[in-house]
Structures are given as structure tokens and as C-alpha cells.
Amino acid sequence: MLKKYFPSLGVILAIVAIFIGLPHFYDNQSFLFNLMLYLALAEGLNIIYGFTGYLPFGYVGFFGAGAYGGAIAITLLHISPLLGVLVGGVVAVLTGVILIPLLRLSGAYFAIANLAASQALYLVVANPSLEKITQGPYGIDLSSVYNANAGYFAMLGVLVFAMALVAYLRNSNFGLSLLAIKEDRVTASLAGVNVIRARSIAWMLSAFVAGMSGAVFGWYTAVFYPSTVFSLDVSVFTIVFVLFGGIASVAGPLIGALILYSMYNFIGISTPQYFQLFYGLLIVLLVLFLPDGVVSLLKKGKVYVP
Amino acid sequence: MCPNGKKLLKVEGLVKKFGGFRALNGVSIDVCQGRIVGLAGPNGSGKTTLINVISGVYRPDGGSIEFDGCSIYKLPSHKIVHLGVNRTFQVPKPLSGLTVWENVLLAAVYGSAEGDKQQTIRDSLEIVDLSAIKDAISAGLTFAQQKLLGLATALATKPKLLLVDEIAAGLSHQELLWIAEMLQRIQQTGIAMIVVEHHLGFIDTLTSDVVVMNAGANLFRGSINEAAQNEEVVEVFLGR
Numbered sequence: 001m002l003k004k005y006f007p008s009l010g011v012i013l014a015i016v017a018i019f020i021g022l023p024h025f026y027d028n029q030s031f032l033f034n035l036m037l038y039l040a041l042a043e044g045l046n047i048i049y050g051f052t053g054y055l056p057f058g059y060v061g062f063f064g065a066g067a068y069g070g071a072i073a074i075t076l077l078h079i080s081p082l083l084g085v086l087v088g089g090v091v092a093v094l095t096g097v098i099l100i101p102l103l104r105l106s107g108a109y110f111a112i113a114n115l116a117a118s119q120a121l122y123l124v125v126a127n128p129s130l131e132k133i134t135q136g137p138y139g140i141d142l143s144s145v146y147n148a149n150a151g152y153f154a155m156l157g158v159l160v161f162a163m164a165l166v167a168y169l170r171n172s173n174f175g176l177s178l179l180a181i182k183e184d185r186v187t188a189s190l191a192g193v194n195v196i197r198a199r200s201i202a203w204m205l206s207a208f209v210a211g212m213s214g215a216v217f218g219w220y221t222a223v224f225y226p227s228t229v230f231s232l233d234v235s236v237f238t239i240v241f242v243l244f245g246g247i248a249s250v251a252g253p254l255i256g257a258l259i260l261y262s263m264y265n266f267i268g269i270s271t272p273q274y275f276q277l278f279y280g281l282l283i284v285l286l287v288l289f290l291p292d293g294v295v296s297l298l299k300k301g302k303v304y305v306p
Numbered sequence: 307m308c309p310n311g312k313k314l315l316k317v318e319g320l321v322k323k324f325g326g327f328r329a330l331n332g333v334s335i336d337v338c339q340g341r342i343v344g345l346a347g348p349n350g351s352g353k354t355t356l357i358n359v360i361s362g363v364y365r366p367d368g369g370s371i372e373f374d375g376c377s378i379y380k381l382p383s384h385k386i387v388h389l390g391v392n393r394t395f396q397v398p399k400p401l402s403g404l405t406v407w408e409n410v411l412l413a414a415v416y417g418s419a420e421g422d423k424q425q426t427i428r429d430s431l432e433i434v435d436l437s438a439i440k441d442a443i444s445a446g447l448t449f450a451q452q453k454l455l456g457l458a459t460a461l462a463t464k465p466k467l468l469l470v471d472e473i474a475a476g477l478s479h480q481e482l483l484w485i486a487e488m489l490q491r492i493q494q495t496g497i498a499m500i501v502v503e504h505h506l507g508f509i510d511t512l513t514s515d516v517v518v519m520n521a522g523a524n525l526f527r528g529s530i531n532e533a534a535q536n537e538e539v540v541e542v543f544l545g546r
Binding site: 179189 | 362363382383388393399402408409413418459462
């Protein structure tokens, strides 16, 4: 039974080896950190979008909630940053619980409502009246606990957790039940699946990954503003990476984020005037010729995608 | 009332409204353990709505539904399935991205607590004769095969009552005979059924106990032959 997990496990080990090994040859740690961050977010989004079909445009809301949840716990409760990462995940899950009724919507309505919810959260956090807790729009300063290396490995830990979750969904009956919900809710419930419970669990797992990612980001960055961690760019990047790579597998979102985020960093920073043109063209080509992402090429060639 | 003494399903005065329209207007039906009840009626008389309400796909607006001694009125579908009711769809709704095996696997794992899952899947596919294409993606199946897959999925949840919604619609005469025989085999394993059908000859080969509905309510109960001689039944089917 465990044998079916081997391919996914191979992918996870390869990613771990890359991010432990690469810093010895390549000294831009911040780039590697951000790459891991987007890999983890892409896998987190994959849980809710890839498996159940809900596209959360406001996914950044969980990221921001986690960043602030973790940071506030570290500054006000004086807990260790690692524990703060967990608190960030839990705060994002609680945000997810509040937003569970949104799952009653579907398609574009869900995407828009979720987008609005994330912006509402942003405005609450950035509100100057809450300065005593969130510092309002003036940002959070975590420089007293700043530790780049620890933050780097914490991010790797969150990434492994996210990949392991997706590997579980990819190979388990629970994952199959989520795919069934995406295909047809009525058929899924007549197969005996408790649709509301299953999709809520997927939603909270997805939130947990984004929340922990946000908290690690806050810790690693040390100083951040509400506009940084609630920036819609985070949602858009993550969604594009997942669509580019391909959904409902461990490897798809990884491939998408690895290729596109690396490209963003090299083209986007050296020749930013061409970057958007390039990204735009790529997305047009993708929608036209590879709507199921890069990994669909492999699937067509009957290659198993872990 | 029941020859074997046990009433499995008891629906009384069931009401389902869509806006101001009462699709079900006080319909009652009961099914004895292990028996087949035919359900006929003209288009729009509420047959499929009744199946949808019993199986929890629609929420009722009045009346009562009792199954195996407990009320399933307004329960969500998955709970009704766990108690032992399942159904097929007139237009099949397979999980089209998944294989035939995965479709049935999901129902075997989530639909019923008991038994060897692998065996349940194999048996369900065997009875509808889909074992040979178990690894096919279900989107690629023919219409008839998708209907059979729907039946296999329902059987994998180990129902005591199966609601069969127009399984004969759109099938050839040959397929019809074969499906009638298959439903009889399923009944012999102890599963009771409500068989919704336009094709009265098809119902006649399965059961002599037919309920005719009209405008969301009961019109007649008896055999097909009696129904054919009943003036009211003739009127709703053919007009005055």
C-alpha cells in the first residue's frame, strides 16, 4: 500500500536536496527563500483549487493573516519564532473557518467573494485604530528575532509539509473524494461522501499552509507592511504558477513555480520592460495549447506524474 | 400489507415546491422489503422529483419520509446513502475524469461501512458487466455504459432500496431486455426498488405493482393491465 507513495516521496526528497545543496553554490539566499515560499503557496493553493475546484482569488488573505498572526504572537506574547509560525498557520485556519460559508458559492462568485474577503481583512489589519495590536499601516518590526538561516530552514519545513499533504491527497481515498466533489457534488454525495465536511477540511488545510508560509515570510523579512503581505500579487502569482504547472499532482505546481518564478527573477529584474510581454505571451500560449498545464504533456505521453 | 411483513419505505403526503409550483403535491408511496414498485406517469408528473427528494438531492417542503423505521426527511444525501438508499440518474452523472474503477471505489469506501471493499467493487462491476473496462476513463464510455456505471456505483454502497430513474430511456430493445433481466438479478440479492419508467412494457416484465402519478400526486396503484383499463390513467396519458 505504501509503495504508491514512492514517486511523490522521490519528488519531495529531490526538492529538499536542492534547497539544502544550492546555498553552497549560489549565494542569493533571498531568491531561494522566495522560490520556496511560492512553491509552498502553490502546493497550498493546489489543495483547494486542484482537488476541489474552488479558485480562491483571495488566497493572499490567509498569507497575510498568518504573517500578522505569527508576528503579533512573537511581539506581544514573546513566543519563539518557530512557535509563531505555527500560530500563524492556526490564525489562518481560524480565518478560513470564518470564511467557510463562502464555499456555498461556486465558480467566479466564489473567486470574487473570496477576493473581497481578503481585502476586507487587509483593511481591518491596516486600520490605524488597531495600532496597539497590528501597528496599523505602519508595519511590523521583527528585527529583534531576525535569523535568516533559521527562517530559511523553517520555510523548507513548511514546503515539505505542504508537499507531503498534497502527496497524501494524490494517493489517498480522501483525495479521491475531493476530486469527486470537483467533478460533481451530487454524485459525490450519493457515493456517501460528506461533501461539506470534506471541502471544509481541504479549505482549512490550504489555509494552514498559506498561514505558516506568511508567518515564516514575516520572520525572514523582519520588517513588513500590510500592503506587502496582503498584496494581490501573491494570489495572482500563485494562481498562475499552479495553472502553468498543472493541478492535482505534487509535481505540477512545483514545476510551474520553479520555472515561472525563476524566470520572473531573471527577466523581470534584468529587463523589466520585456517581462510583462513575455509573461503575457506565455499565459496566452498556455491557455490556447496547454489548458491543463505543463504536466499534461507528460500525462499525454502516459508518464505517471507523482 | 407486505407479504414478508416488513415495510422498507413509507412516503406520506410529500410536498416539493419550486417557487409557486408544487411539483409534488401530497404524493404517497410505500415499498416492501425486497420488492419492486413501478412508478409511471406522464411527463412532468413529478416522478423524477420524487426520486430526487427521497434521495436527498432536493429538500422537501412537507410530508414525511420513513426508511427502515427512521425518518430520512430533510437528511443530506450522504446520510441517506449510509442508511441504505441509493439511486441512478436518467442522464448519467459519472465522475468523468476518474476511471470506472475509481468511480466505484469511491462509493465502496464512502458509501458503506461493512465488507471487503475490493470484493464489493468487483461484484458491482460484475453484475453490470463492466469488469472488462474497469480502467477506462468514464468520460469515454457510451451513454449506456455510463448508465450501467451509475448502477454499479449505487450497488457498491450496498443499498437496501434502489431508486432507478428511467434506466431504459434511450436504450435499444436488446439492451432493454438485458437490463430488465439484470434488475431482476439485483432484486434477487434482496434489494428493493422503485423503477421509474415511461416504457410500460419494461415495467410489466419487472413487477405487477405499479403506482401512476399525475400532477405531483397519486392517481392509481395496481398492475399495468388494470391501469390500462382505468379511465383516469388513460386520460392523463392520452387525453380525453
